[in-house]
Amino acid sequence: MPTPERSLPEELHIASMVVHSTPARVQRVSDAIAAMPGARVHGTSPAGKLVVTLEASTADEMTYKVTCIQRTDGVLAAALVYQCADSLDAMNEVLP
Numbered sequence: 001m002p003t004p005e006r007s008l009p010e011e012l013h014i015a016s017m018v019v020h021s022t023p024a025r026v027q028r029v030s031d032a033i034a035a036m037p038g039a040r041v042h043g044t045s046p047a048g049k050l051v052v053t054l055e056a057s058t059a060d061e062m063t064y065k066v067t068c069i070q071r072t073d074g075v076l077a078a079a080l081v082y083q084c085a086d087s088l089d090a091m092n093e094v095l096p
Contacts, residue, residue: 012055013062015083017069019050025074026050032072036065048076059085 021029026048030041038055052069056062062083070078 013085021048023048
C-alpha cells in the first residue's frame with residue numbers, strides 16, 4: 001500500500017558569504033554572481049573581496065549556489081559566513 005505524501009512546509013534559506021577573487025576579475029566575478037537568481041553582491045573592494053548574500057528554497061539549492069560561486073572563473077576562495085533556514089510561515093510571522 002503506498003504511503004501518502006507528506007506536505008512539507010515551504011522553507012527559506014538565507015546565507016552570507018565572503019568571496020575573494022583576483023583583483024583583475026572582481027567586476028566579472030561580481031557580475032556573474034549578481035546574475036544568479038537569489039544572489040546579491042552588497043559590496044566589492046579593489047583588492048578582490050566581495051560580500052554576497054544568497055536566498056534559496058531548499059538546502060540542496062543553497063549548496064548548488066555556493067558551489068557555483070566557488071567554481072566561478074576568477075574566484076580564489078568563497079567562505080560561508082552565516083546560514084539560516086526556517087519555514088516561510090515563521091519567516092513571515094509578525095512579532096509584537
